[in-house]
Amino acid sequence: MSFMLNPYLFAVSNSSIIESIQAFSIASNGASTATATITTVDTANTIVIHNGFSATTANDGNLSVQYNQLVLTNSTTVTATFGSSAPAGITIKGYVIEFKSTVIQSIQTGDILIGSSSSSNTATISAVTLANSAVISTGGRIGDNNGSMENVMCTLALTDSTTVTATRGVSLASTNMWTRYYVLEFKPTIITSRNAISNNMSGVTSTNTAITAVDLNKTILFNAGTRTGASSALTRCASLMFTSGLVRGIVGGTGDSQSTANAQVLEFAQGVSSVQSGSITIASGSLTNTATISSIDTAKSALIFSGVTATTSTQQLSSSYGHVVLTNATTVTATRGNALLTQDITLYFMVVTFV
DSSP states (O other): OOOOOOTTTTOOOOOOOEEEEEEEEEEOOSSSEEEEEOOOOOGGGEEEEEEEEEEOGGGTTOGGGTOEEEEEEETTEEEEEESSOOOSOEEEEEEEEEEOTTTEEEEEEEEEEEOTTOSEEEEEOOOOOGGGEEEEEEEEEESSOOOOGGGTOEEEEEEETTEEEEEESOOOTTOOEEEEEEEEEEOTTTEEEEEEEEEEOBTSSEEEEEOOOOOGGGEEEEEEEEEOSSSSOTTTOOEEEEETTEEEEEOSSOBOTTOEEEEEEEEESSSEEEEEEEEEEEOTTOSEEEEEOOOOOGGGEEEEEEEEEESSOOSOHHHHOEEEEEEETTEEEEEESOOOSSOOEEEEEEEEEEO
């Protein structure tokens, strides 16, 4: 007796892995927290993506009212938390991605406090399988009005199956900072490959990290933060761009010894239709600019921000930082709060369309 196996019987179907995708916008209101209301999601299967913020000049020079972190506080609310009461004029953009319960093993979130005179700390999580997992940064906040960005910008890493490590570039006395993480673990059949990235740009303007061969249309770069060792250092803050099987780290000037950006690159076996990576430069004197992408279904797509670089060292975030949004099926828009400084800034992004 003989028989023939059906080759499709054991194939992985390219079925949907997404329950819902929602874009949101949060505006500061004079308090230390601000919120956006979303349609109900299952928090056990949902993550938040932080896509940057724009600020007016009234907020410049006080990082405690500018830098912020995002968390899903309940099934209908995304909350932004600042280091202190943030006056009106800060706009935060992001996405909420709710996955189907059949593809998620676990999602864990929490805060890590890096205390004064410290440059690193850890959080203990329930054990995950690293090959199927990513840690995502959803921002940070600083406990006082210390004007140095190296104190509040940090990287995250899954250092082992039960540990998330947060690292900033310096350990300044009297300055506490908090960072928010999400650890996303998929079922083993969903992920084909994983590459953990830590791109250091000491003494250079860019560096490339090769990864194992992946299908570029099914591979997502999950941002795990950036750090620097210098104040006024958006010229030294590292951003990541995924291109042609390489993860490229970029700084606006020359990196210092701590100029590092972290990410995990996950290749999906199913559920991802297309991935488009790009960047937008907002020229000196301008508040906004756009990039054109191939047409996508916005109901099934999310934008993931992977950093910003600037051409001038400054603490004036209203001119040197910004946010990115998916404005329609073919357009990504980048915006900053003002254009008073004579400098260009470049924002990096990835548009992911799910099945």
